[in-house]
Amino acid sequence: MISGPAMSFTLIFVICGIVLGLAIGMVPVYLTNRYQRRKAMGEISVEKQKKNTVTYHVGFGVWFMGLGLLQLNSRRGEEIPWWVWMWIASALMYFIAAYRLYVKEAKPIEYDRVYKNDPTKCGKCGYDVVHIQSASCPECGWTLPNLDEVRLQSHDVWCWWKKGNWQIVYLEEDMRKKAQRGFYVTVVMEVIVACVIGLWLLSKEGGWHSFSVPVIFLVFLSLLSIHKFINVHRIRKYYERVDGEK
Incomplete structure (x- = not known):
């Protein structure tokens, strides 16, 4: 000792x-x-955003696929563990997500952000529109919005701890579904992970006390998710106020 x-x-x-x-x-x-x-804040062009996101997903896909193939090569003639197939499946999911993001069209609000950050350039293609008299970009045909009518979500809208920031002033239209979906997915994933760990420990040790570990793990994850839960509450209050004003 x-x-x-x-x-x-x-x-x-x-x-x-x-x-x-x-x-x-x-x-x-x-x-x-x-x-x-x-x-x-619109400081990154939409094309660069897409490039960065696709590169991120492809990078993780290559990483997981490399790990899986190395394990398959080193275990020839042996039983392949389940986690090796999980790595390969994760790689395929990243590759599929990268392709979807590559072909997916950006939302109009994303172009508006870029244009509002720098009105001298087209929000879609980056063409110089300082001396353009028409209402659209001569390069790509994108309609230049009226900056006075463009309303953007604050970049620190989720920082509820900042003074005077508890009540949400404005949210983009698709935030309601995103927040609800993210909340439910988080809760379901936490419960699934906790149950899987509990069942695995139960099969290894053979005692119901094994479930104390995933319960502690679930509590720990819940504490980490407090920030998300608080923002879900703020979003609900925001839409109650907006719906009441209609």
């Missing part, structure tokens, strides 16, 4: 490892949030 200075050193080492792991994990979170913020 570890005791004395050795135990203190081990404890400090574990704490430093946890802090370092959290710090490293926050880097991609920060970069993702910054990218989403720039996207919401």
Whole structure:
């Protein structure tokens, strides 16, 4: 049993490892949030957004497919574990999602964001429209909107903790379905993951006390999802107010 200075050193080492792991994990979170913020403000062209999203999905697809094929190659003549097939299935899902995103047409509001951020260029193709007198872009034919009539969702609309930001001022039209779908998918996935872990532990240890682990896991996930739950509540209140004003 570890005791004395050795135990203190081990404890400090574990704490430093946890802090370092959290710090490293926050880097991609920060970069993702910054990218989403720039996207919401129209600082990134629609074509570049599509390119970045497709590249992201293809990259993950290649990664999972590589892992799966390496395992298949190293296990010739052996029984293939289920998680190898899960990697390959995940790769195929990423490839399919990348193709769908590549052929999918952008929403009009996405072009409006880009144009409102920089009215000197066409929101769709980026053509210089400073001296254009017509109501449409001569390069691609996109109708230039009246900036006074373009209403955009705030880039920090989900930051409910900011002063004066609790009540949502404006949401884009498709946010109601997105929020509800995201909320239900999150809850269902948490329950499924917890049940799968519980059944697996039950089969390994043979005791009902095994379900304490997935229950704790489910509680942990729920705590992480508090931010999503709060925003779902804010969205519901927003639509109640909007529907009441109609």
